[in-house]
Amino acid sequence: MTELIELSLAEARDGLEAKRFSASELARAHISAVERARLLNAYVLETPEKALAQAFESDARLKRGEGRPLEGIPIGVKDLFCTKGVRTTAGSAILGNFTPDYESTVTSHLWRDGAVMLGKLNCDEFAMGSSNETSAFGPVVSPWLPPNWDGARARSTIIKATADRDVPQGLLVPGGSSGGSATAVAARLCLGATATDTGGSIRQPAAFTGTVGMKPTYGRCSRFGTVAFASSLDQAGPIARTVRDCAILLGSMAGPDPRDSTCAEIPVPDFEAAVSRGVKALKIGVPKEYRMDGMPEEIEKLWAEGARWLASAGAELVDVSLPHTAYALPAYYIVAPAEASSNLARYDGVRYGLRVEGRDVIEMYENTRAAGFGREVKRRVMIGAYVLSAGYYDAYYLRAQKTRTLIKRDFEDVFAAGIDAVLTPATPTAAFGIGEKASASPIEMYLNDVFTVTVNMAGLPGISVPAGLDGKGLPLGLQLIGRPFDEETLFAAGQVIEDAAGRMALPKIWWE
Amino acid sequence: MSVDTKTVKRVAHLARIALPEAEVERMQGELNAILGFVEQLAKVDVEGVEPMTSVTPMRLKQRTDVVTEGDMADAVLANAPTSDDHYFVVPKVVE
Numbered sequence: 001m002t003e004l005i006e007l008s009l010a011e012a013r014d015g016l017e018a019k020r021f022s023a024s025e026l027a028r029a030h031i032s033a034v035e036r037a038r039l040l041n042a043y044v045l046e047t048p049e050k051a052l053a054q055a056f057e058s059d060a061r062l063k064r065g066e067g068r069p070l071e072g073i074p075i076g077v078k079d080l081f082c083t084k085g086v087r088t089t090a091g092s093a094i095l096g097n098f099t100p101d102y103e104s105t106v107t108s109h110l111w112r113d114g115a116v117m118l119g120k121l122n123c124d125e126f127a128m129g130s131s132n133e134t135s136a137f138g139p140v141v142s143p144w145l146p147p148n149w150d151g152a153r154a155r156s157t158i159i160k161a162t163a164d165r166d167v168p169q170g171l172l173v174p175g176g177s178s179g180g181s182a183t184a185v186a187a188r189l190c191l192g193a194t195a196t197d198t199g200g201s202i203r204q205p206a207a208f209t210g211t212v213g214m215k216p217t218y219g220r221c222s223r224f225g226t227v228a229f230a231s232s233l234d235q236a237g238p239i240a241r242t243v244r245d246c247a248i249l250l251g252s253m254a255g256p257d258p259r260d261s262t263c264a265e266i267p268v269p270d271f272e273a274a275v276s277r278g279v280k281a282l283k284i285g286v287p288k289e290y291r292m293d294g295m296p297e298e299i300e301k302l303w304a305e306g307a308r309w310l311a312s313a314g315a316e317l318v319d320v321s322l323p324h325t326a327y328a329l330p331a332y333y334i335v336a337p338a339e340a341s342s343n344l345a346r347y348d349g350v351r352y353g354l355r356v357e358g359r360d361v362i363e364m365y366e367n368t369r370a371a372g373f374g375r376e377v378k379r380r381v382m383i384g385a386y387v388l389s390a391g392y393y394d395a396y397y398l399r400a401q402k403t404r405t406l407i408k409r410d411f412e413d414v415f416a417a418g419i420d421a422v423l424t425p426a427t428p429t430a431a432f433g434i435g436e437k438a439s440a441s442p443i444e445m446y447l448n449d450v451f452t453v454t455v456n457m458a459g460l461p462g463i464s465v466p467a468g469l470d471g472k473g474l475p476l477g478l479q480l481i482g483r484p485f486d487e488e489t490l491f492a493a494g495q496v497i498e499d500a501a502g503r504m505a506l507p508k509i510w511w512e
Numbered sequence: 513m514s515v516d517t518k519t520v521k522r523v524a525h526l527a528r529i530a531l532p533e534a535e536v537e538r539m540q541g542e543l544n545a546i547l548g549f550v551e552q553l554a555k556v557d558v559e560g561v562e563p564m565t566s567v568t569p570m571r572l573k574q575r576t577d578v579v580t581e582g583d584m585a586d587a588v589l590a591n592a593p594t595s596d597d598h599y600f601v602v603p604k605v606v607e
Contacts, residue, residue: 101587218567232567261573330550341527348528350600352591361603362528370530378529379542385527386515386543396550401563403556408564441545459567484568 004029009073009191009245016062016072023062023072027055027116030074034118034189036512039158042183044079044137045087046119054116061114070252071114076190078181079120080127081107081236082225086117090227091125091135091177094372095353104225105257106194106236113252118190122180125374126344127201127229130448131437132179133167134376139434140179142172142209143187143507146433147472151510172431172474175205175448181239182209186506192240192249196226198233199332200427200452203464206239207426207477210466210504212494213239214246215452217485218459219264221250222257230339231262233332233456242503243465243494247271250487266485274488275495280314282489284480285419289325290451292428298470299425306423306467306478309500310493320419322410327403328454333446334387334400335457340377341384347372379442408458415483421493424451426464426477455481463490465497466504475504514544 004026007015015021031048051074058072082088082100089095103111111117124134132140145154154171161168174183178195182205185193195202197215206213214237221236228234238249251271257263286307291300307317349355349368356367373381387396414422428450437445455462461484464477478497482490515523520540524531531539585598594601 098591101584101590219570258573258575262568262570264568264570265573324556327553327556330553333546333550334553345528349593350602353593355593358603361605363530364603365528366525366530369528370532373529378527379539379546381527381529382520382523382539383543383546386519386523386547389523389526396553398563399553399556399558400550401565402558402561403553404564404567405561406556406558408567442542443545443549446549457567 005033005188007191008242009240009248010242012191013070013073017067019062023055023058023116024052026072027051027074030118030190037187037189039155039511040141040143040183040187041138042122042140042180042187042189043076043119044089044122044180047086047117050086051116051118058114058116068114070110070248072116073114073191074116074118075110076118076121076181076184076193077107078123078178078194078196080123080196080227081194082227083107083117083120086120088120088227089136090127091123091137092372092374092377093136093354094347094369098352100225102225105222105259106226106253109252109255110194115252121184121193124177124179125377126227126340127177127196127198128340128376128380129176130200130204130445131173132176133173133434134374136374139167140174140183141168141434142174142183142431143511144172144209144431144474145507145510146170146172154510167435169433169435171434173208173434175208175431177201178205178239182206182211185209185211185239185241187511188506192238192245194236194253195239196234196236197456198229198336199456200449202237202239203452203462203477203479204427204448206464208431208475210475210506211239211241212243212246212466213237213464214250214487214490215455215462216250216254216487217461219262220254220461220485220487222260222263224257224259228343230336231343232339233336243491243498244272244275246463247275247491264485269488271487271491274491277488277492278313279310279493279496282315282420282493283318283418284310284315284493285318285320285414285422287320287322287325287422287424289322290424292450295428296470299428299476302468302476303423303425303478306497309497310423313496315493318419320414320422322414322454324403324406324410325454328407328457329446329450331400331403331407332453332457333383334396335404337380337384338388338397339384341381341388344377344381404457407454411458411460420483421489422481424479424481426451426479430470430472430474430476451479460484461487461490463494465494467497467501514547515540
C-alpha cells in the first residue's frame, strides 16, 4: 500500500475515479504513514477515525458515481484552522485544549468537496516564525537530511533529544510557519495540506521542503475560522507536491463568504484548467532589487535558469524595478505586530484556553498571558503595543502604512507597464539547522521572509515552485508574483518551471 | 529610538503580560534589535503618501441588520475555563 502515498493528488483522484483502489485503502495507507512518522512531529493531532468515516462515505459516493471534486483525498490541516469538535491550538499553550464548535470556511469547503481529514498539523505559535521552532509542541523536523547524515543518525538524534527534552540539533527546519504542512506533504503524510501565509509562511516552507506553495490574493480565501495573526496580511492557501495539486486544492478552498467581509465576492476560476495554459507571449518581470548582497551564488544561478526556462516556453523576460522592496520587511515588522497585539488581546483567560489566577482580574490576565504565550509571541505583542502606543503611532505605524502604499504602488506600476508576473527567488538561503538561529538576534530569522513579505504587504498572489537543489543537495524554490486575483497565470507559469526542472525527487523514508 | 527598562515594563503592562524582573533586560535587548531594524523606514520619503487602509480595493460589505445566529450559550461557554449559569466567571472587579 505504500505506493498509494507516493501518488500526486491528481493521480490519486483519477485512480479513485477509475476504481483502481478505494478511498478507504487510500486513507489507511496515509493513516499508517502518519503513525510511522511521529519522529518528524508534523502532526499535533491525528484523527484516523474521522478519516476512515469520511473515506467510507467517499467510497459509497464513488460507487454511486457521485464523487465530488476532492472525493476521498486525504489531507492535513494546519492547526490554525478551526475544526468543529477537533482540538485547535494554533501551536500555542494558551489555547490549551480549545475545541471549536464551528468549522473554518476554508476547511468546510474541503469537506464539502469530499476531502478526508488525517489530522492537525504543527505550526509556529500563532503562525509567528520561519522555522516551526516557536510551536508549543516543539519543532518539526524536515524530511530532508543535512549533508552526510544518514537515517540512523537522524533517528537516534531525534530520540535522544526527545528523551533529554531538547531539540534535535543539526537536523533541518522545514521552514515556517506552515512547517508541519510542508513536512507532511514532502514526507508523503498527506496528498496536500492547508496552510496560511502572513509574511511567507506558505512559500518559504514550500521552498525549504521541495514542495509547491500557493499564497492566493488577499480576499481569495475566507479568513473565517482561521486563528488570526495579522488580519490585513493573513491568507490561506495550499501546499502540495505539484503545481496541479495546488490548483485543485485552491479551487476548493477559495470562494466568497458572507462571514468574512474582506473575502472577495468574485467567482472561483477553474484553476486546474489554467495549469496547462503555458506562458506564450506573457511578459515576466525580473526585479533587480531581489539581488541581495551575500545571496548564495546557487540561488542567483537558479533564478537565471528559471528565467531561461520561461523564455524558452515563449515568455518575454523583462528587467523591472520595485524600488521600495528593501522597506517591505521593516514595514512588515511594524504592521504585523501591531495587528497581532490587537488580535491576541482576546486571549484573556476568560472565554477559552488557559487561565492562571491572580489577585485581581488584571493580574489574572497578565499571569495567563505570561504563562500561555511563548517568547516570540510575547516579543511581537509587545512591539505591537509599543508602536501603537500614544506618541509613537505616527512615527511607526502610520509611516509603515504609508510605506506599504509605496510597496503596492511599485507592483501596480510594473503591472501597468504590461508585466503579467514577476519572477524572484523564494528565499535568500536553503533550509538551516534546528537550533542554529536560537541565540541570534530575532532579525536574522526575520530575514528569511525578505522575498516573500512584499507580496503580503501588497495583497498579491505568490507561488513557490521547487526549481533545483543547492550544492548540499537541499531544495531551492522560485517565486512567481501575480496581479491581484490572477492566480491562473501563476499556475500556468509555475507548471512551466515544474516541467523544466522536473518534479522534485523527495527524500526516501528514513523516519520510520 | 530605543527603549529603556522602564518603558519595557510599561509596554508589558499595556500588553497585559507579566514580565519577571529577570526577563526585563533580555526583552529590552530583543525589542531594541527590532526597533533598530525598523528604524530604516525613516529613510523612506512618505511626503504626501496616503497610508494604506485596505490592501485590495473593496467596499465593506453590508447585510440586513437581523439576527442570523444566536441562542447558543452552551456552545459559547463550552471552552471557558470557568463559567456559572451561562456566565463567564472572572475575579471580583467591583467591591
